[in-house]
Amino acid sequence: MKFLDLFEEIYSALLANKARSGLTILGIVIGIGSVIAMIAIGQGSQSSIESSIQSLGSNLLLITPGAQRGMGVQVSQGRGSSQTLTKDDAEAISSLSSVLAVSPEVSGRYQVTAKGTNTNTTINGVVSAYPTVRNVEVETGNFITDQNVKSMSKVAVIGPSVRDDLFGEDVDSSGVIGQTIRIKSINFTIVGITKEKGGSGFNNQDDVIYIPITVSQQYLTGGNYVSTIAVQASSQEEMTVLQTDITTLLLDRHNVSTADFSIMNQADIVATASSVTNTFTMLLGSVAGISLVVGGIGIMNMMLTTVTERTREIGLRKAIGAKRKDINFQFLGEAIMLTFTGGIIGIILGCLVSFVAYQFFSLATQVSTFSVVLSFGVSGAIGIIFGYYPANRASKLNPIEALRYE
Amino acid sequence: MIECKNIVKTYKNDSGEIVVLKDLTFSIKDGEFIAITGPSGSGKSTLMHILGALDTPTSGEYLLDGKNIADFSDDELADIRNKKIGFVFQSFNLLARSTVLRNVMLPLVYAEIPKQERETIARLALKSAGLDEKHYNNLSNQLSGGQMQRVAIARALVNNPTLILADEPTGNLDTKTGEIVLKTFETLNREQHHTIILITHEKEVAEHADRIIFIRDGVITDDYKTKK
Ligand SMILES: Nc1ncnc2c1ncn2[C@@H]1O[C@H](COP(=O)(O)OP(=O)(O)OP(=O)(O)O)[C@@H](O)[C@H]1O
Numbered sequence: 001m002k003f004l005d006l007f008e009e010i011y012s013a014l015l016a017n018k019a020r021s022g023l024t025i026l027g028i029v030i031g032i033g034s035v036i037a038m039i040a041i042g043q044g045s046q047s048s049i050e051s052s053i054q055s056l057g058s059n060l061l062l063i064t065p066g067a068q069r070g071m072g073v074q075v076s077q078g079r080g081s082s083q084t085l086t087k088d089d090a091e092a093i094s095s096l097s098s099v100l101a102v103s104p105e106v107s108g109r110y111q112v113t114a115k116g117t118n119t120n121t122t123i124n125g126v127v128s129a130y131p132t133v134r135n136v137e138v139e140t141g142n143f144i145t146d147q148n149v150k151s152m153s154k155v156a157v158i159g160p161s162v163r164d165d166l167f168g169e170d171v172d173s174s175g176v177i178g179q180t181i182r183i184k185s186i187n188f189t190i191v192g193i194t195k196e197k198g199g200s201g202f203n204n205q206d207d208v209i210y211i212p213i214t215v216s217q218q219y220l221t222g223g224n225y226v227s228t229i230a231v232q233a234s235s236q237e238e239m240t241v242l243q244t245d246i247t248t249l250l251l252d253r254h255n256v257s258t259a260d261f262s263i264m265n266q267a268d269i270v271a272t273a274s275s276v277t278n279t280f281t282m283l284l285g286s287v288a289g290i291s292l293v294v295g296g297i298g299i300m301n302m303m304l305t306t307v308t309e310r311t312r313e314i315g316l317r318k319a320i321g322a323k324r325k326d327i328n329f330q331f332l333g334e335a336i337m338l339t340f341t342g343g344i345i346g347i348i349l350g351c352l353v354s355f356v357a358y359q360f361f362s363l364a365t366q367v368s369t370f371s372v373v374l375s376f377g378v379s380g381a382i383g384i385i386f387g388y389y390p391a392n393r394a395s396k397l398n399p400i401e402a403l404r405y406e
Numbered sequence: 407m408i409e410c411k412n413i414v415k416t417y418k419n420d421s422g423e424i425v426v427l428k429d430l431t432f433s434i435k436d437g438e439f440i441a442i443t444g445p446s447g448s449g450k451s452t453l454m455h456i457l458g459a460l461d462t463p464t465s466g467e468y469l470l471d472g473k474n475i476a477d478f479s480d481d482e483l484a485d486i487r488n489k490k491i492g493f494v495f496q497s498f499n500l501l502a503r504s505t506v507l508r509n510v511m512l513p514l515v516y517a518e519i520p521k522q523e524r525e526t527i528a529r530l531a532l533k534s535a536g537l538d539e540k541h542y543n544n545l546s547n548q549l550s551g552g553q554m555q556r557v558a559i560a561r562a563l564v565n566n567p568t569l570i571l572a573d574e575p576t577g578n579l580d581t582k583t584g585e586i587v588l589k590t591f592e593t594l595n596r597e598q599h600h601t602i603i604l605i606t607h608e609k610e611v612a613e614h615a616d617r618i619i620f621i622r623d624g625v626i627t628d629d630y631k632t633k634k
């Protein structure tokens with residue numbers, strides 16, 4: 001039997017039973033579609049979590065005052081509550097090997113006013129290394145310089161949210177440079193505006209004002225204390241060693257045996273977060289996988305019913321010259337055609353669902369070629385596996401018994 | 407050339423074994439036009455299935471063109487049926503959801519005849535079976551019994567078989583259409599020397615053949631040449 005004829009037989013057999021073929025295809029569509037959508041959503045949230053962690057800076061160690069708690073992931077409210085870290089600690093750390101840059105920071109929330117408007121925001125006392133370490137870019141103007149820190153200039157760099165809050169959404173950024181804002185009745189001149197970074201909740205990096213750390217310590221927080229020391233390691237591999245070095249150094253400097261500070265390693269955070277999202281992706285994927293198997297069983301069920309129903313037809317075909325492989329290929333072909341049609345529609349549906357999730361629920365979904373290839377392969381395999389048994393059964397029927405079948 | 411040597415066919419059912427064909431021995435030469443006749447239940451259809459290599463005897467030998475059917479594989483038998491044998495089944499066995507043309511073309515599909523030629527051949531076969539052209543694209547389950555019978559006959563003729571096995575081919579036809587079909591068989595026999603085995607229980611139909619084999623309860627009770 002020629003391939004084209006085989007195809008025509010398959011095609012017309014499936015069309016002859018539209019409702020049943022349609023429902024069987026639907027089972028596969030749901031299976032494949034959910035595998036693709038679930039993996040896309042899972043991988044999307046994984047990469048968005050990873051990139052938002054990376055956007056805080058790369059190869060970062062965050063040292064905060066106060067003892068270590070739990071896994072070392074601390075909520076920001078805990079920071080700065082005790083006063084064990086100083087700017088001198090930061091200077092000491094910067095002389096360690098494999099340290100690229102050190103950024104001591106002191107932060108607090110204050111009321112800020114400008115030309116009659118006011119807002120409550122985070123004031124971050126920083127040094128010039130801050131943008132490098134924390135991965136912050138300046139859009140207009142300049143960042144705080146070493147000179148500013150040394151001479152305690154009352155200058156400020158503001159985040160885009162603060163600019164919008166104080167000067168209105170549609171203000172020209174360059175017009176804001178040189179304007180004066182008041183924090184705790186002290187006038188600061190705006191010298192720069194940072195680039196928008198996004199982020200949300202407690203971690204909105206756009207709703208912040210940077211001033212020289214010396215000014216902050218002198219006029220806002222008082223004392224030599226800092227609330228965070230961010231250390232950038234020269235490479236990812238050095239981070240663990242550097243973490244131990246810093247611990248030893250600080251224990252020694254503070255002259256204590258148990259740490260009165262805690263160190264968060266960015267690599268650890270990324271690893272923890274991605275293992276969580278990995279589990280999440282796998283969970284979603286396996287639920288979807290189960291529905292794919294159910295769809296496959298649907299195909300097998302349909303094919304077995306078809307073979308039984310069409311026993312006389314099979315007998316007739318064999319009587320007039322159909323060979324085993326002709327019958328085998330016909331029924332196997334029907335199963336494969338069902339799964340392939342279902343697979344293709346499922347892939348389209350899965351992409352559509354991912355797209356909708358991206359558009360309307362701002363889930364950063366990613367349809368990976370891997371999941372498309374995987375589910376296409378799986379759908380083909382399902383067609384072959386679940387179609388093989390019924391097809392093989394049909395091909396082995398004795399023609400005369402099949403013809404007598406009622 | 408057909409040779410049957412001591413053919414026995416038994417069926418098992420709940421109440422034991424029934425012997426349908428009891429030790430049949432006979433031969434049919436190429437180009438013969440034979441009628442097998444006998445009362446209902448005598449084993450005619452069973453014999454036809456064996457002669458058509460669709461079924462195997464319980465014991466005994468069936469030689470088709472000198473070769474024992476038992477020596478062939480399933481697929482080889484399928485090939486023989488496709489190339490050499492044309493069946494008209496007593497119950498037609500048409501594909502209900504396919505059109506008349508598709509039904510008739512089906513043996514040609516398995517014979518891998520090019521698509522363009524199939525329809526021409528099928529139309530010729532339908533014509534010699536006497537089916538009106540306006541039914542060619544009807545679904546086969548929308549036909550009358552007689553029309554179905556003619557489609558079944560056309561399907562048996564379409565692959566130009568050297569052996570035609572027809573089980574009650576005129577059973578559902580009026581005398582006039584029946585005559586057309588029988589004429590077709592006669593012509594095939596006279597002009598193309600195809601072997602024709604016609605199963606019937608009507609004496610007048612059997613008389614069209616050159617030789618009549620009479621079966622009763624699975625035994626040949628008579629085997630004679632007609633006068634013509
Ligand atoms: N698969 C089967 N299982 C059991 N018995 C069978 C089977 N097929 C046929 N028979 C029996 O074999 C006998 C002969 O059947 P067959 O169909 O050959 O008769 P027939 O001569 O063609 O009759 P008719 O003229 O009515 O068509 C019948 O008694 C029937 O009951």
Ligand SMILES: [Mg+2]
Nearest residue numbers: 450451496573
């Ligand atoms: Mg019969």
